[in-house]
Amino acid sequence: MADMTVTTFAESEEGDTLLLWILAWSELVAFGILIGAFLIASVIDPLAFSTAQAHLRPGLAAINTLVLLTSGWQAALAARPGASLAETRRGLLLAALFGLVFLAVKLFEYSGEIGVAGDESFGAFFELYFLVTGFHLLHVVFGSAVLALVAWRPTRSNVALITTLWHVIDLVWIVLFPLFYLV
Structure with a gap:
């Protein structure tokens, strides 16, 4: 007779935790590589990067920072151990909604930047800017959808x-904001 192994709830949670940290660290590594490429390019061509940076809208990015941090706060409220089902759902849905607000503000910001992005005098700034912030934006959109899905069940x-992954997305933006808009 074959040996039947039963996975306990605790063992299942350990596997979930391992998966969680693999995902979180892989995201941080991916963004770290992109940020490293941006930093290297900015050292190679500092004049083009500082000139291009003058075309960004730091006020909109600051608003988006507050929006994303508010979203993370709602996610944290949803994940509290003592949160009721209604509080968890409300927190997750509000976090997702603020993620969509971030999307709307970012698309509005992009609409003003896309017109100058093709200028060759800016070097690789806008290519890297749109690559890194666009990759982050895709994470926000996907994360918002998953937040809403998890709120359902x-x-x-x-x-x-x-x-936790939503907080990783917040952390990445907290690094991107000063790197692109303030430095």
Whole structure:
């Protein structure tokens, strides 16, 4: 007779936690490589990068920073151990909604920047800017969809997974904001 192994709930959560940290660290590594490329290019061509940076809208980026941090706060409220089902759902849905607000503000910001992006005197700035911020924006859109999906049928492990990844997305933006707009 074959040996039947039963996976306990605790073992399942350990696997979920491992997956969570693999995802979180892989995201940080991917963004780290992109940020490294941007920093190297900015050292190679500092004049083009500082000239191009003058065409960005730091006020809109600051608004988006507040929007994303508010979203992360709502996600944290949803993930509290003592949160009721209604509080968890509300927090996840508000986090997703603020993610969509971030999307709208970013697309508005892009609409003003796309017109100058083709200027060759800016070097690789706008290519890297749109690559890195666009990659981040895709994470925001996908994360917002997953937040809403998890709000529909929340489980403790799914809430922990998406809210942790949502905080990783926040962390990346907290690095991108000063790098692109303030330095």
